[in-house]
Structures are given as C-alpha cells and as structure tokens.
Amino acid sequence: MDQVTVVGAGQAGASCVAKLRTDGFGGKITLIGDEAVPPYQRPPLSKAYLLGDMALDRLFLRPEAWYAENNIDLRLGAAVEAVDAGEKTLRLAGEILSYDALVIATGSSPRRLPAKIGGDLAGVHVVRDLADVDAMEPEVTEGRRALIVGGGYIGLEAAAVARKRGMDVTLIEAAPRILGRVAAEETADYMRALHEGHGVTILEGVGIDHLTGAEGKVVGAVLSNCADMRVDMVIVGIGITPNTALAEMAGVACNNGIVTDLKGRTSDPAIWAAGDCTSLSYRGERIRLESVQNAIDQAEAVAKNILGADEDYVPKPWFWSDQYDLKLQIAGLSTGYDYVAVRDGGKARSHWYYAGDTLLAVDAMNDPRGYMIGKRLIEAGKSPSAEIVADPNSDLKALLKT
Template identity: 65%
Template sequence: MTHIAVIGAGQAGASLVAKLRKSGFDGDITLIGAEDVLPYQRPPLSKAYLLGEMELERLFLRPQSFYVENNITLRLGTKVDSIDADAKTIHIGDEVISYDQLALTTGSHPRRLPATIGGDLDGVHVVRDLGDVDAMAPSVSEGARTLIVGGGYIGLEAAAVCAKRGVSVTLVEMADRILQRVAAPETSDYFRTLHRSHGVDIREGVGLNHLEGEDGKVTRAVLSDGSMIEVDFVVVGVGIAPASELADATGLEIENGIRTDAHGRTSIASIWAAGDCASFPFKGQRIRLESVPNAIDQAEVVAENMLGAQKTYVATPWFWSDQYDVKLQIAGLNSGYDNVVTRQGAEGAVSFWYYTGDQLVAVDAMNDPRAYMVAKRLIEAGKTADKTIVANPDADLKPLLKA
C-alpha cells in the first residue's frame, strides 16, 4: 500500500492530508509535527488567544477525532533528524520510516535577536507559535512596559494587543517608516496615526543597539540614537525565514525557501513542498507567500498533484491584519507599483489602490470590505480600474467588474 508522509503539522500540512483523503486516497498517511499539540490556526495566537478571548481548543483546525476517523497517523512532538531521498526514508532518532511520496510543509522560523546584543535574555519574545505566546502572556499586563522591535505587521499587531491590555508600548523601526517594505506611505501614515492615538510611542529611523538585563532578565533597551528605555519585556517582530534546513540537508534546491515547480514538486521527484517554506513561479518571477490562504490553497493543489492531477498552482495573493478595531485586507502584490489612488469610504473607512502605470496590481483596504472585494476580483481577473472612478467616494465600484 502506498504511504504518503508529510513533515510539518501546521496549516499547510493539515490541509494537505485532509485533501488527500477528500480526493479519494486510501493509502497510509503520516503527518509529523514538531509541536506536541494538534495542528492549529496561527493568526488568533497573537490576538484573541493572547487576549484570553479564545480557548486553546478553538485554535485547533480539526479535532483529534478527524485524524482517527480518516486513518491519518499523527506523530506530534516529533523532530525529524534527516531524510534519505534515495532510500525514501525519514529518520527520527533510531526509527526509520519509509515513504513513497513525501511533502514538506515545514513553515517558517521567526528571526531572533543575536545573543551578542541580549537576544538570549529572559523576557525577550518572538510571536510565532503556541509556545511563544504562552511564554509571553504573563508579561502582557496593565502597567507593564515593553519595547517592540520591528514595525511590520507582526510588530504592529503585537503593539495593538499590548496597548489594549494597558501595557506602555514603545515600537522602534530602523527604516524610515513603519511598513516600508510591504506598503505605500499612505498605509504607513494610516497605521502610524492609529497606533499613536492608542498611546503607542512609535520611533522610526531608530533601531535597537542592545539589551541589558539583571539576573539574566531583560530590564533595559539601548537604542541606536543613544536613548535608553526601561522595559519589562521585549517583543521581536523582524520577520520570518523559511524553514528549509531539512530540505537543504536532503539535497533539495533552495531559492528563498524550497524551490518547487508550478505543481509543487521539488528538485527530487518524490518530494513536494507547500506553504511558507516553498518558493514557486508566479507571473514570470519566483515568490514565496507567507499567508494562511496560500498555505491552504497550495497544499491542496500539491495533494491533488501527488495523486497525479498535474494541476498548476495559480496563486491569488491576499492577506489580512487586525489591529484595534481596524481590519486591514490586502489583495494582490504591490511590488513594482508607481502610483497610489486613495478612496475614502464611509465612517472612516479608506482604501489605497496600487497601480503600475494604469494597471491595478494591489489594494490595502481598512474597514472597507466592499472596496476590497471589488479590487480583489479585478486583480484576480487581470483587469484594472479607472482611477477617476476609484478616487470618487460617491462612485459605484461594481460596474468596474463588468468593464
């Protein structure tokens, strides 16, 4: 009987094994995960779960019974030591597991501060998995003081949660503005104003020099401009890196993650990859998408292709971020944009439409789901939107879909 093994029990891994069964695969399936809990959703970790508004069980993507009923073997709390691609075996300590096909859905790792600047002190946290958030939760209490390093979406979401809990928050971003790598100045301005209205001290063009501590616990941050901040804990949000070490050691081609073709197959025919760890062809370039929708969609296509479907994965990039009472929805990729059109919505809603010349390529919509959905459908269809209509808050957007 055919055996498909999947290493990485996050959103992509869980989606892949479920799709295998839904597609009629009746062979053996083993899902191997490093964490000792059932596969769970990550976005609520740093928001509803950290705020105490969501119980652990509600994080789980599926209950234990799903895996039992679908004859999926779960190997949780298990670290894979190596893969022998020639022998088609997985090595876990002295145990050897044979496979016919293998999928790597190993996700990504948070970038950490080096120990040389105090990154190994107690009270220095990253926000990536359940253990990270459980470790940080006791510190997030009213009256505490925190420094958040990094003004991307991870850092801003952490700032919002901490501010809501009554923590005194200072956020530093070494670039000229927050969100500089991922968003237009208009979006940066919007979120800077939002956070400052909630008392967050945002310092742009300022980095962290080093952390200081007492008895092994962080107590002070020295910034690149020489200023010092007394802190009770630190949150590091300086991005993530693909978890491709195992793939690299196996001999797979690596290019900003595990290199795959349009079907999700790696450089070794019996091994596939999906999710945060995988880079794939997209509109003449090679990209890696760090999002839940990509993890699900790509994993499901890979599952079908492992069964012989030969489907091309066509990514439809979209993302979201929740900060305070603002829901940011993003569609498309804004790389290469050269102009932005602002559309004001009702009751403070706003959207920023990115263009390359006259071609719509992406949108950032704040509390404006209607504008977001129209823009998303246009982008996915390869259409554009008349800028004068977009800029007119009284104009109906729906006719753009029929143009």
C-alpha cells in the first residue's frame, strides 16, 4: 500500500488522514476538499461562529501548516471530475491521481426549497458550510424578521441564534409537531416551551406554499394555512441528503448513502467510505448517523482497517445541541421506542426511551450526569427499570454496578 487518497476534507476526511499518519502509514496521503479553507468544525458554525463568539481560525481542526508538516498533500478548492475504479485513478482539473486505497468522505448536502416556490431568491439560506453562514451573517441582525422552515434540531438552533441576535422569529414545521422524526413528544414539548419562552412563534402542521420576492430578494411567505407574512430572511432546515455522486461514478453500491460493510469498505474492495455519506450497519439495520462523533470514529476505524487491523466498527451514537442556555445531550438511537420514562430533577431533566424493557436512548436537558450514565448503560447493554430512572431520588450511578 503506497498511496491513500481521501476525497472530502470535512471532519471524517481530516480524521482519517490524521489516523493514518499517527498509526504509522509512511506512504503518500492526498486529502481533497472542494472548499478553499482547511478542514474545520461544523457544529459551531450556526452557533458560536454566527454569534461572533468564535473567530474563523478557531474553527480549523488543525493549522494548515500541519498537513505539510505531516507530509499530507492537501488539495483545497479542488473537485473530482471523474473516477476510474478499474484503473484506480481520479481526475481533477488537468491532473490524474492514482490510489491504492480511496476513502470517500464527501458528507451530505442540505435539502433546499424548490426554485418554483421561491427557493432560489436571495435571502433564502441553508446551514451547512462556512460559505452558507458567512452569507447569512449580515442578515441576522436585530429587528429583522426571520422565517425558519423546519422544526428539527437545525431549525431550532437557527431560531435560538436569531432570537439571541434580536430578530423576530417564526418557525414552521409541516409535520404535526417539531422533532417528529427524532424525539418523543416529551422532548418536543420541552423544546417548544423553551423557544416560546424566548419569544419564538412556532407553527406546527404548517408548511410553505410559496415565497414572494422583490428585485430577486425574498420579502414574504405564503404559508399552507393561507397566512401571508412579511419576512426579511428565510433559513431552511428540512434535512440533508448524502453526497453519493462520486461513489456512483465509481460503480459503488449506494442505498440512502454509500453502503459499507462492518469494516467501512464499500462494494469495491479498494474503496472505503466514512461519515454522513455512508449507510452502515447498526443493530441489524441500515442507518446513516449524522453526527460529528460518528464521522471521527468511523473514519479512524477505516484508517486502521486500511492498514490491516480487520476490526468491525461498532457505532456509539451520541449527539448534542446548544440552544439558549440549554445543553441537550442525546445518547443512543430512539428508533422503535414504545415508552418514555421522564426523570425530572428540576433544572436537570432527562427522557429515557424504552422498547419493552430495553433501554434505547436518553435525551438529557442540562443533565450531564444523566447523559453520561445513560450513555454508559446503553453501551454496556444494561437496561435499568423505567420506574427507577423516573424516580429523581434514585441513585443513577448505582445502576452501573448492577
């Protein structure tokens, strides 16, 4: 193995090349990114960075000089035009690169509103990369009116930042309630009350009919309930789709993401994948894990397996969201739950998801202790009784010893 090429210079791509070097790979490493800046953290973009609390250089995962110092050929602002899996080559503008192992870490792209309903008007934004946030930042100012489309975590985080910047904020969710795909009613109720307490207007079961514009700029929105509202900007948070074009070009199997085996290898033995773009196996099902930690862990597992470790990657799902003075931490995946145990400790609160007697996940609101214990229980395959965890006087830590 002489040459490893990684396409996608996000968290997964950067983690993969770093792990290759720290684990002793001495061959050529090329990291290709389509943005003009070195790999950076994405979670702070829509929070601390947009608020002006984090400078650009603090976003970078490592100084740009680090890549040269570690003999990593970092190609920025570069797009892969074609891949020849038979010849094991990639074509960039005017150049052919060879590889022995190719890692696809191309991430995902935000869904946008269709152009026919005004999605292409100026002032309509998505939140995914640095350019997105830099474009919207001048518009997130006190006294202006923001419409947030989508009541998932991206939309809620955007609403929180807009309110902290003094904007008049309305959030709409086409489904019957916010967080409908990812959280229980108990968590949705808590988050709704939090936002309404900070002055956000939340409309559930309401979608967009169309946006209106003047001189190419959004100025209003007509909602599905026929309400007509004036807006100065729109932030769209209606989900993401995996970037699989390169994998499809290479003839690699894709199904709601690039299909990988337990080692992170695709249907082509020389091609691997990691991060948001992948479809991986978890508890016997195919899922996509859209989280920073999965991008890091999966990419490092892929690097180790390229070097011959032959180890299965076992995801340990966890997520977080910062909104106002709330830190929401989530351990596990709640898919398939049929009961939620609520542990109300006053300022600290947690929701524990069960399928029968099996603990699946925990949502912890300003409750780091509940989160850490729940995470350790889930990873250990332990399921305390719902009655015990719902009792705020019970000793959660003692459950780790049983």
